[in-house]
Amino acid sequence: MMLMASPAHVMASEAAHGEHFVKLEKVTLTYGQGERSVHALDETDLAIDKGDFIALVGPSGCGKSTILKLVTGLIRASSGYVFVAGREVGAEPVRVGMAFQNPTLLPWLKLRENVMLPLKIVPPFRQKYRAKRKTEFTDRIETLLAQVGLKGFSDKYPWQLSGGMLQRASLCRALVHEPQLLMLDEPFGALDQFTREELWAIMQELWMTHRPTVVLVTHDLKEAAYLANRICVMQARPGRIIDESVVAFPRPRTIAMSYDAGFVALTQRLRELIVGARPEKEIAQ
Amino acid sequence: MNPQLRRRMASAALIIGFFVAWELLCLMFGVKDIVLPRPTQILETLWTRLPAIMPHAAQTLYATLVGFGLGIVWGVLLGAFIGSSRLAYDVAYPLLVGFSSIPKVAVVPIFVLWFGAGTVPAVLTAMILCIFPIVVNVATGLATTEPELEDVMRALKASRLDILVNVGLPRAMPYFFASLKVAVTQAFVGTVIAETVASNRGIGNLMMIASSSFDVPLVFAGLLVLAVLGVGLYVIFSFIEVRVTGWALRKDEFAMG
Secondary structure, X not given: OOOOOOHHHHXXXXXXXXXXOXXXXXXXXXXXXXXXXXXXXXXXXXXXXXXXXXXXXXXXXXXXXXXHHHHOOOOOOOEEEEEEOOEEOOOOOOOEEEEEOOOOOOOOOOHHHHHHHHHHHOXXXXXXXXXXOOOHHHHHHHHHHHHOOOOOOOOOOHHHOOHHHHHHXXXXXXXXXXXXEEEEEOOOOOOOXXXXXXXXXXXXXXXHHHOOEEEEEOOOHHHHHHHOOEEEEEEOOOOEEEEEEEOOOOOOOOOHHHHOHHHHHHHHHHHHHHHHHOOHHHHHO | OOHHHHHHHHHHHHHHHHHHHHHHHHHHHOOOOOOOOOHHHHHHHHHHOHHHHHHHHHHXXXXXXXXXXXXXXXXXXXXXXHHHOHHHHHHHHHHHHHHHHOOHHHOHHHHHHHHOOOHHHHHHHHHHHHHHHHHXXXXXXXXXXXXXXXXXXXXXXXXXXXXXXXXXXXXXXXXXXXXXXXXXXXXXHHHHHHHHHOOOOOHHHHHHHHHHOOOHHHHHHHHHHHHHHHHHHHHHHHHHHHXXXXXXXXXXXXXXX
């Protein structure tokens, strides 16, 4: 079912999918083979506009992280098509940033060098890295670190910082190469409530200044409603998107807004959808 | 007195105490020096026959360091290869384990057959003895890279070489240096084995000749030279290890303090 990358087809698909930055068409993903195979994702369609911020929520094992991996080209769809910037994933010259629940910083590098890592790898920064790592790139990193509240920490090693600070640095690393596409896989999941809320505000600000296209996977419905423009609810086994809600609250949003009636109603509705979407044997337990 | 200094003094006192006890027990029970020479006798032998021992020590050190250097080069290359490819891991690991189980003294005659007696078999034996710990450690360091970190790198469209240079190799450094400390002592073992079997120079050869003429103090003097050389190189590599991979060690200190 793989798509042939003939020039004619690429042009045709660019015309067809040009309006959406990310587009999944009837994407199915099966892990394993035969009777023991797991249907992680089943004929899923999803379209994301450029500069949009969407959140994927759902019970565990519903294929949320699978969608992230498909869009970044880390895994291939068993069938169906994944397009990014109008071309099939993998072929597109799109810069991608990723952040996970685990900050995954390199322990042998200072914070500055850790954040600089993507600039060493991704074109067009890669070519300038040797010349600019001491001047222009350092300034850029200091600005970014200051934006997440880590001013003055760039000479520290990861083991000298707390979990919340590492997660901030991890966000900086995901953003430093000005990605068009930002993939967040529960980046605030392991943090305490107050740090998390602080980072929501920072994340919103970063998104509003840099405007990457963001896909956020989360278990936290309040987080999804606070950050995203659109929330997709997924069901598990087989993974599928069962509901999409547009979040219309004005920006910049505040924590106080999360106690408004409209906000609470939204998270309540999402919650009911997810409870209903859990696989039956889990409910029985 | 701070605790660290006290700990060091205690360990130094115990080490010196060991040799003093050896000396005293030999004197008390009248042990003949042909059975077990006293430490003072060994030192005396070492001192009076130093001009004769020195060239042998230099030869052993030379062969060991060359073998060790070759072992590092091949060990890192092989370890990087094995650690970054599943297939290479599956194929090379059983071979390596099998090869390292062969007593190296059995391999020396083959080297002598190929290259003649002398320095080359000593260098090669040192190399094959120290290669195994290096390969295993480098491969382990590379294979234990966090999958999420690899995802980050692959999402940046990093090549395999990029990942190896920026993540894999630095990550494997603590493993690598830990293996060097083991490997350098193994290299000495290899050199001395080869010198004992087939060479007319080196500490191994010196000890063999000394023992066949029942010059036991000289045998022990040779052992002492080997021990000092081994400890010296171990200390040097420990020092380099702390300097290069302090991030891995400091983490422990941090956790303790």
